[in-house]
Amino acid sequence: MNLNETIPFLDLQKVNEPYFKDFMKNIGFFLNSGNYINGDFVRKFEQKYAEYCGSKFCIGTGNGLDALKLILLAYKELKKVKDTDEVIVPANTYIATILSIIQSGLKPVLVEPRLKNYTIDPVEVEKKISKRTKVIVVTHLYGQLGAMKEINSIADKHDIIVISDAAQAQGAENDLGLKAGNLCNAAAFSFYPTKNLGALGDAGCVTTNDEELAILINRLKNYGTSSKYVNDYKGYNSRLDEIQASFLIEKLSNLDSSNKRRRLIAKRYMSEIFNPRVILPYWNESKDHVFHLYVMRVNERKGFCEFLEKNKIGYMVHYPIPPHKQRAFSEFNHISLPITEKIHNEVVSIPLNTTLTDEQVTRVINVVNEY
Secondary structure: OOOOOOEOOOOHHHHHHHHHHHHHHHHHHHHHHOOOEOOHHHHHHHHHHHHHHOOOEEEEEOOHHHHHHHHHHHHHHOOOOOOOOEEEEEOOOOHHHHHHHHHOOOEEEEEOEOOOOOOEOHHHHHHHOOOOEEEEEEEOHHHEOOOHHHHHHHHHHHOOEEEEEOOOOOOOEOOOOOEOOOOOOEEEEEOOOOOOOOOOOOOEEEEEOOHHHHHHHHHHOEOOEEEOOEEOOOOOEOOOEHHHHHHHHHHHOOHHHHHHHHHHHHHHHHHHOOOOOEEOOOOOOOOOEOOOOEEEEEOOHHHHHHHHHHOOEOOEOOOOOOHHHOHHHHHHOOOOOHHHHHHHHHEEEEOOOOOOOHHHHHHHHHHHHHO
């Protein structure tokens, strides 16, 4: 074991290196096709990812934020949601989830998570439902599925749409073997390069079993076009890039095996880190967590991060400032959300990715235990 080696939090070049030969081959196909937008690669990826998720439809988009926004805008076009209707959303999600709601002309209602696993608390969700509540957004944070069974039950009782922000949870499964992307009315995915299934640039998609919704999103993402130069809606430009689709096709075949490796590393962290000064994430060792991130909590985060730096262990903080305390959301700055604030003040992500060797994992464990 090399104690002088720096273990980076994530090395994307190393993550993608095994695919370079196939990537270059696809670039050649792409260049020679003369079809650079909405071509065969996009159609093939949409088909393969729908099959992978077990959903009827997959619609490629430019990124994950657009995927969420297009779902909400489509429901507005379908008259199931209207301006200023309320959307319940986790208070501790990434800012993009809340931006999608505001940019769609809807009102976010921030709800606390469960401290146990950081996903939205169904009990708190039900408390926040009003006559104006039309949508619940569940974020599968850090790669762990939210409480979909409970949330769907609440939604059914109140006739509310459920959307999942599944950007961090590609491949996560519930106890029935249903994957993220097939657990509610519609799901939005990001394929940002750091994700478990990552492109080499921005990319995203929507999955759903609702044909009417899928057709509408497919039109809205392409200027509202139903056929060439025929525009039925005031649409947008958010298409999955052809070359990114080709990269995603190559990586999709290894998603389950890479998630398995992530779980094996997580299992070692869970069983071998015993430092009482750190709080490990909750996991029941099921497939409901794909460990996009391995997030611990530490009361004295600054000192812990300095210790990691001293010992050449990479880390990240996801995320240091909760959305309701961001300057961009000044309308929420007065709100007190103690659980969310506690999480954001204490979380630290340590390295967990498919490039880590067993020896590197051992060194990370030893360093954390020595703190």
